[in-house]
Amino acid sequence: MSNARANILARLRAVAPQEPAATPEPDFYPATKLGHAERIAQLKRLMEHMHAEVIVTDPQHWIATLKDVLRARQVNGLLYGPAGPLGAALEANWDSELPPLVGYTEEVEQCKERLFALDAGITSTRGAVADVGALMLWPDANEPRLLSLVPAVHIAVLEATHIHDSLADAIARERWAEGMPTNALLISGPSKTADIELVLTFGVHGPKELIVLVLDDERG
Amino acid sequence: MTETVVDFPKNFAEALNNSQLRRNLRAAMDTMGHRRRTLFADLDALEQLRARGDAIRWRALRQLPDLLEQLEKKCTENGIQVHWAETPAEANQICLGIIQRHHASRVIKGKSMVSEEMHLNHFLDEQGIEALETDLGEYIIQLDHETPSHIIVPAIHKNRDQIARLFHEKIPNAPYTEVVEELNAIARKVLREKFFAGEVGVSGVNFAVAETGTLCLVENEGNGRMCTTAPPVHIAVMGLEKVVERLEDVPPLLRLLTGSATGQLITTYFNMITSPRKPGEKDGPKEVHLVLLDNGRSKIWADPELRQTLKCIRCGACMNHCPVYTRLGGHAYGYVYPGPIGSILTPQLEGLDHAGAMATASTFCGACEEVCPVKIPITTILRRLRTESYDKADSPNAVKGHGYKVNRMESLTWKGWALSNATPWLNALNAKVLGLAGPHLSKLPQVGVLKHWGQSRALPPFARKSLHVLAKEKGIADE
Amino acid sequence: MPTRPEKVYFFGTCLIDLCYPQAGMAGIALLQREGIQVVYPQAQSCCGQPAYNSGFPDEARKVARQQLKAFPKDYPIIIPSGSCGGMLKHHYPHLFAGEPEAAEAQRFANRVFELTEFLVTVLGIKLEDRGQPIKVTWHSTCSALREMRVIEYSKSLLRQLKNVELIELQRERECCGFGGTFSIKQPDISAAMVADKAADVAQTGAARLLSGDCGCLMNIGGALKHRNIPIPAQHVAEFLLERTQ
Numbered sequence: 001m002s003n004a005r006a007n008i009l010a011r012l013r014a015v016a017p018q019e020p021a022a023t024p025e026p027d028f029y030p031a032t033k034l035g036h037a038e039r040i041a042q043l044k045r046l047m048e049h050m051h052a053e054v055i056v057t058d059p060q061h062w063i064a065t066l067k068d069v070l071r072a073r074q075v076n077g078l079l080y081g082p083a084g085p086l087g088a089a090l091e092a093n094w095d096s097e098l099p100p101l102v103g104y105t106e107e108v109e110q111c112k113e114r115l116f117a118l119d120a121g122i123t124s125t126r127g128a129v130a131d132v133g134a135l136m137l138w139p140d141a142n143e144p145r146l147l148s149l150v151p152a153v154h155i156a157v158l159e160a161t162h163i164h165d166s167l168a169d170a171i172a173r174e175r176w177a178e179g180m181p182t183n184a185l186l187i188s189g190p191s192k193t194a195d196i197e198l199v200l201t202f203g204v205h206g207p208k209e210l211i212v213l214v215l216d217d218e219r220g
Numbered sequence: 221m222t223e224t225v226v227d228f229p230k231n232f233a234e235a236l237n238n239s240q241l242r243r244n245l246r247a248a249m250d251t252m253g254h255r256r257r258t259l260f261a262d263l264d265a266l267e268q269l270r271a272r273g274d275a276i277r278w279r280a281l282r283q284l285p286d287l288l289e290q291l292e293k294k295c296t297e298n299g300i301q302v303h304w305a306e307t308p309a310e311a312n313q314i315c316l317g318i319i320q321r322h323h324a325s326r327v328i329k330g331k332s333m334v335s336e337e338m339h340l341n342h343f344l345d346e347q348g349i350e351a352l353e354t355d356l357g358e359y360i361i362q363l364d365h366e367t368p369s370h371i372i373v374p375a376i377h378k379n380r381d382q383i384a385r386l387f388h389e390k391i392p393n394a395p396y397t398e399v400v401e402e403l404n405a406i407a408r409k410v411l412r413e414k415f416f417a418g419e420v421g422v423s424g425v426n427f428a429v430a431e432t433g434t435l436c437l438v439e440n441e442g443n444g445r446m447c448t449t450a451p452p453v454h455i456a457v458m459g460l461e462k463v464v465e466r467l468e469d470v471p472p473l474l475r476l477l478t479g480s481a482t483g484q485l486i487t488t489y490f491n492m493i494t495s496p497r498k499p500g501e502k503d504g505p506k507e508v509h510l511v512l513l514d515n516g517r518s519k520i521w522a523d524p525e526l527r528q529t530l531k532c533i534r535c536g537a538c539m540n541h542c543p544v545y546t547r548l549g550g551h552a553y554g555y556v557y558p559g560p561i562g563s564i565l566t567p568q569l570e571g572l573d574h575a576g577a578m579a580t581a582s583t584f585c586g587a588c589e590e591v592c593p594v595k596i597p598i599t600t601i602l603r604r605l606r607t608e609s610y611d612k613a614d615s616p617n618a619v620k621g622h623g624y625k626v627n628r629m630e631s632l633t634w635k636g637w638a639l640s641n642a643t644p645w646l647n648a649l650n651a652k653v654l655g656l657a658g659p660h661l662s663k664l665p666q667v668g669v670l671k672h673w674g675q676s677r678a679l680p681p682f683a684r685k686s687l688h689v690l691a692k693e694k695g696i697a698d699e
Numbered sequence: 700m701p702t703r704p705e706k707v708y709f710f711g712t713c714l715i716d717l718c719y720p721q722a723g724m725a726g727i728a729l730l731q732r733e734g735i736q737v738v739y740p741q742a743q744s745c746c747g748q749p750a751y752n753s754g755f756p757d758e759a760r761k762v763a764r765q766q767l768k769a770f771p772k773d774y775p776i777i778i779p780s781g782s783c784g785g786m787l788k789h790h791y792p793h794l795f796a797g798e799p800e801a802a803e804a805q806r807f808a809n810r811v812f813e814l815t816e817f818l819v820t821v822l823g824i825k826l827e828d829r830g831q832p833i834k835v836t837w838h839s840t841c842s843a844l845r846e847m848r849v850i851e852y853s854k855s856l857l858r859q860l861k862n863v864e865l866i867e868l869q870r871e872r873e874c875c876g877f878g879g880t881f882s883i884k885q886p887d888i889s890a891a892m893v894a895d896k897a898a899d900v901a902q903t904g905a906a907r908l909l910s911g912d913c914g915c916l917m918n919i920g921g922a923l924k925h926r927n928i929p930i931p932a933q934h935v936a937e938f939l940l941e942r943t944q
Contacts, residue, residue: 004514005304008460011518012285025275026268046485108450108503116416132475132486144502145449149442168471177467180432182498183449186490191442194482195357195373197244197380198251199400204356204408205415206442206489229887236891543874547891581885583878583892584752585841600793606754625754634750638758641713641744642765654717672886676893677921680718687711687720691739696709696727698741699772 032131032165039130039163040214046133050189051202052210058219062157063093066122069155069211070099075119077102079151081143085124086157104144121151121207127162129170134188135212136170138181145183154207156187160216226554228577235552241377245549248376252540255483256591273476274595276469277531280430284521287430287463288512294433298495300508308338311513315340315422315455316347318509322453324349324419330437330444331355332424333371333534334457334513336556337569340422351422354411354443356404363390369550371557372481372536377549411443421447421505425458426533427473428510431466435510437491438477440484445491454505456493460512461521461530473533476593480535516569516620523617529564529601531594538588538598544581553578560588564601571621572609579605651686658682703821706736708770710778710787710811713745714913715934722913722934726779726814729940733822737777742769748786751794753880760794767803775821776807779814779936781843782879782912787811789846813843814936815853815911828860830942836866836905838896838919840912841874853911853935860942866903870895877918889918897922900930908932 034042044054057065070078080090082103094101102118104111123143126136135156139145148154164170167186171177176184191206202208235241260266280287292302305311311334319327327344329335329351341362344351353362357374361367364386368374375383380398387406388396394406423444427436435456437444448454464470478484497504520526539545539559550558555566555575563578572579584599592598605619610631612623640646661679664670673679685693692698707730715723727737743766751759766787770776778784788811795804818824837857839850857865876882876892896919900908908923908930910916920932 004306004310007306008304008512008514008518009285009289011514012288012521015522025279026271050488104502106502109452112416112450116412134486134490141498141500141502144504145445146503149445149449166471167474168468171467171471177431180434180467180492180494182493182495182501182504184434184492184494185445186486187488188486189488191440192488193356193404193441195355195360195375196378196383196400196403198248198373198376199380201401201404204404204441204443205354205411205446232885233887236887242891543876543892544885544888547888580881581888583841583874583876583881583889585874585878586845587841587872587874590845603752603754606752607756608754610754631755634753634755634758638750638755638761641747641762644742644744644765647744651717669883672883673921675886676890676925677918678924679921680917682718683720685720687716687723687739688741690720690724691709691711691727692741694724694727696737696739699738 034130034165036160036218039165040160040216042130043128043133043163044214047189047212050133051192052189052212054212054214056214056216056219058217059215062213062215063089065213066155067095067098070120073120073153075099075153077118077120079104079115079118079121079147081123081147084142086122087142090122104147108144108146115146115150118151120153120155121147122155122157123148125156125158125162127164127170128158129164129167129186131166132188134186137185137187139183139185140181148185148187149206152203152207153209153211154190155211155213157213157215160214160218226575228554231552231554232548232581235548240379241549242547244377244379245546248373249540249546252482256480256537256540259479259483259485269472269476270593270595272472273533273593274531276464276473277533277594280464280469281461281521281527281530283465284461284463287465288460290430291428291433291463294430295510298433300433300435300495300510303509303511305511305513306515308513308515311338311457311511312340312343314511315457316344318453318455319344319349319420322420324453326414326418327351327420327422328414328418328447328451329353329358330421330423330439330447331358331374332422332457333556334424334459335422336368337515338457338513340457352414354414354447355441356407359407359411360386363387367551367556369558370536370539371534377551415443415446415450418447418451420453420455421451422455422457423448425456425462425510426477427470428458428463429467429470430463432494434467434492434494436470436474437493438474438487438489439491440488442489445489448491448493449504452505453507453509454493454496455509455511457511457513459517460514461517477533477535480537480591480593519620520568525604526568526601526617526619528596529568531596532561532565533594535593537591537593541587541591543585543587544583548581553581560598561596564596564598564605567605567621568619572605572619573621573624576605576609576621576624579609648686648688651688654682655684655686658684704735704775706738706774707817708772708774708776709737709739710743710746710766710770710776710783711739712778712780712783712913714917715779718917719913719934722779722937725934725940726777726936729814729818729824729936730777733818733824735822738774740769746783746786747794748783748790749879751786751790756794760798763791763794763804764800767800767807770807774810775817776811777814777817778811779934780912781813781840781847781849782914784811784813785842785846813847813849813852813911815856816847816849819852819855824856826856826859826939826943828862828942829944830860830862832862832864833907834864834866834903834905835907835909835938836868836900836903837871838868838875838900838908838910838915839871840910840915843911844872849911856935856939857909863942866905868899868903870899875915875919877914879914882918893918893922897926897928901928905930907938909935909938911935
């Protein structure tokens with residue numbers, strides 16, 4: 001192969017360093033500090049604006065809520081991560097009249113067809129950011145990446161205490177720079193496009209529906 | 221690669237005469253502008269954010285060689301394979317090599333302007349490899365054998381009727397429908413199968429974080445995630461200027477990008493990729509490759525003024541607000557990057573002798589600079605390019621193809637103009653002659669300047685007495 | 700802002716000099732009426748912008764140097780144009796960077812005021828409308844808007860006139876397509892832009908189009924006339940004087 005790397009770097013290094021122009025770097029947006037309830041409310045408002053369905057529930061009732069969500073829809077199964085944070089609770093509380101739970105336990109090469117045939121998937125979330133209204137996901141071995149992408153319905157479970165004011169805040173507080181995962185995601189709603197006459201339509205390639213179950217201990 | 225000669229006057233005239241195009245564009249640009257204004261309603265906060273974006277990009281560029289090496293090091297540690305390419309041809313060969321090593325023939329692509337710059341699809345096609353665009357807009361234009369006319373909304377020049385006809389004609393069994401949701405559904409069905417079968421995914425990069433070796437992708441559709449997750453191999457191509465120093469630089473740039481581009485607080489997906497599939501993980505590509513393309517950027521970088529061009533985060537706001545782009549659309553510019561950013565970037569990449577005319581397609585109205593999220597001094601650079609078009613002197617940072625426009629007649633005209641305007645008595649004489657000639661202009665042969673001006677406007681009303689004369693007559697002090 | 704000066708320079712601009720001297724005289728008259736002594740250096744000509752924007756900075760500098768010479772004293776320089784004003788105020792320092800006149804050009808630039816900006820911010824002018832009711836529309840020129848940032852001053856003066864109704868254009872902030880030599884070098888694009896602007900002006904039903912730059916007025920006014928749309932285009936200084944005499 002060529003010496004592209006050496007040539008490019010040589011060209012860049014040949015230029016005398018520019019004297020550091022004193023460019024002031026103002027703060028990113030005036031940081032808004034939100035309270036617990038405000039954070040939930042803001043997240044819900046913004047995500048619903050992006051056509052996500054946001055249901056505030058609590059750790060005792062979320063599975064019941066999930067069952068309602070599934071009963072209201074004709075889905076052929078629910079893809080989940082058995083070893084993930086939700087796995088045990090789902091398995092322990094599942095009813096036979098519900099769409100079957102399908103574990104994402106094999107590598108994609110072994111289960112691609114099944115994966116692409118399923119209607120719904122459920123994941124936990126790392127948290128969310130309130131200022132723009134988006135979930136944070138760090139998919140991993142137990143809850144793989146395609147779980148939140150391939151099925152037409154994505155159900156995400158969020159603990160209310162994990163909602164940050166902003167992405168900047170999350171990156172700083174959780175020290176993301178010290179170790180990034182294979183894949184980190186922000187998700188603000190179901191897949192959408194405006195490529196035809198700028199008409200906004202939902203559900204183009206990824207999920208057509210995003211349902212967020214917010215687990216709030218302080219509810220009520 | 222085929223060397224095309226762009227006939228700017230012909231392109232411009234054709235675009236201006238295409239009333240359908242003009243209507244499509246006007247409606248779209250109005251909508252985009254409105255959405256941006258609505259999102260950035262707090263102008264003081266916006267100014268603060270733009271200053272931050274500018275500073276972040278400039279800080280990254282100032283340290284460009286160091287950051288590129290840091291990015292390479294971090295990526296390599298993370299398991300991402302980094303490749304360097306001086307030219308699009310080299311970048312294409314790198315991609316081809318990876319694809320061939322995996323015996324792949326089906327490539328699925330997310331939206332990437334750098335891949336357009338490389339003409340990657342065309343190149344792979346010649347090698348018998350299908351490279352399918354999966355962003356809806358890109359898919360539409362690929363079906364019609366076109367190139368993007370806008371860097372964010374590639375099919376913006378088409379309306380739904382045109383797309384309806386296209387789908388009906390080109391996609392087997394697709395019914396004719398002008399309902400946007402139904403058109404989307406048709407594309408979804410076709411592309412789902414392609415995502416399923418894709419062997420290599422290609423994407424661009426919006427920001428590459430040197431600190432962590434993370435590639436950031438911004439999108440709404442999910443096709444980008446598909447391309448970077450479903451196939452076993454992911455190739456990310458990026459212009460080498462896209463690197464930023466720290467992870468904390470990302471949130472402000474992300475806000476500026478989505479807000480400026482489409483007036484969105486955030487896109488549906490913000491996808492940060494730091495490594496290939498790790499042991500135990502069940503999906504994601506087993507190989508991730510990052511191709512760093514120079515293609516003239518290091519030369520642009522060498523000049524402190526032109527370097528500002530490289531701050532661009534490809535939001536397209538300059539296009540959406542450009543009165544010239546709004547009249548022409550992207551195709552008339554003849555190159556990959558249209559509009560104001562294209563008019564400063566393309567002549568630098570391709571040479572003034574090829575694309576210098578783009579720098580003349582501006583009134584210097586400054587609407588682009590007003591909205592640019594990273595404060596690129598677009599008109600200053602346009603002016604520089606115009607100046608270099610007439611400058612044959614070989615200074616080290618001279619733009620490729622400079623001096624292409626040197627023209628005795630035009631240079632003489634300006635010399636004469638300068639002499640007249642720097643010599644008060646000549647200036648007075650000139651005013652007198654024009655004042656006398658003024659009423660008779662319409663009787664002169666309408667050629668050259670008169671023709672160009674006069675075909676759509678009344679001729680300039682030269683006054684019999686100039687302001688100099690009137691001021692003197694009224695006794696206005698001259699000191 | 701400087702305190703109210705005794706004397707000011709008036710920079711007429713070449714276009715006003717040649718085509719719209721009445722607009723220049725109106726600007727001078729408005730200043731004089733406020734008790735300001737106006738000096739009009741006969742050695743002035745063009746700001747140099749046409750050459751500067753066309754890629755001929757040496758020629759532009761030669762002409763600009765003449766202006767530095769023509770306005771030597773420490774008076775504010777009042778200019779009835781956002782475009783030429785922008786050249787003097789924002790581009791001269793750039794044009795003379797590294798030249799012997801660099802410091803002089805900066806001092807010169809610091810003294811430049813657009814006419815309506817000066818009338819409002821320095822003189823605090825109060826206008827009494829003596830005209831019949833009239834509907835007008837206003838085009839914000841690009842340099843006045845984005846370089847000199849004086850549009851609010853111009854419009855505030857119109858708002859002082861009680862019988863004047865300002866009907867806004869649908870695209871007040873969009874360029875008219877003049878762009879100096881752009882209108883000659885890209886005549887088709889320019890024509891398409893000014894056609895849209897003329898249509899916008901026509902749909903307001905206003906009796907007059909006002910603006911602060913004669914280049915744009917010549918462009919839009921010329922397009923209106925070419926289409927036989929009977930809406931005269933007029934420089935704001937002329938209009939202000941006419942209404943208050």
